[in-house]
Amino acid sequence: MIFILTTKLENGYKSTCPLFPEWSLTYSGTDWNEFEKYANEEFIRLVQKQKQSGKKIDELPTEAFKIKHIVTYYDAFCKKIDDILLAVSWREVAGNYLHKTPKWLYEHLNGIDDEKNIVEFTEEEKQELKHALTDLAKRINAAADKI
Numbered sequence: 001m002i003f004i005l006t007t008k009l010e011n012g013y014k015s016t017c018p019l020f021p022e023w024s025l026t027y028s029g030t031d032w033n034e035f036e037k038y039a040n041e042e043f044i045r046l047v048q049k050q051k052q053s054g055k056k057i058d059e060l061p062t063e064a065f066k067i068k069h070i071v072t073y074y075d076a077f078c079k080k081i082d083d084i085l086l087a088v089s090w091r092e093v094a095g096n097y098l099h100k101t102p103k104w105l106y107e108h109l110n111g112i113d114d115e116k117n118i119v120e121f122t123e124e125e126k127q128e129l130k131h132a133l134t135d136l137a138k139r140i141n142a143a144a145d146k147i
Helices: 032-052 073-078 090-097 102-110 123-145
Strands: 002-009 012-017 020-027 065-068
Touching (some): 090 102, 090 123
């Protein structure tokens, strides 16, 4: 089964397919059913184009995919931290607070790893990330108070 990850935008949807990273779809309507129909048609065209070009895609029938109506973790996490995204050293957060590699953290923030698998934070990891950001905020406030 192929999953299409859908991010709900303010005024529409944006979709990507981990199996075909070059494919993405932006839809400006807000009706989920209309979007799903549109995405189905576009994805069937993509699969047919891949088959016609001779690329082997595991002999999948065009119906062997499903649109997964989720908000991707990029949307869920990166939008929540958008105003601090460039101000924080995520490398330091990954290593010093989460005891993970920066690559691991970026994959979890984006919701997809290098092998196009869906990855997500556990509840414990979410709490560790929250603790890290809270600790950094306290340290920044303490530094500002010293000025």
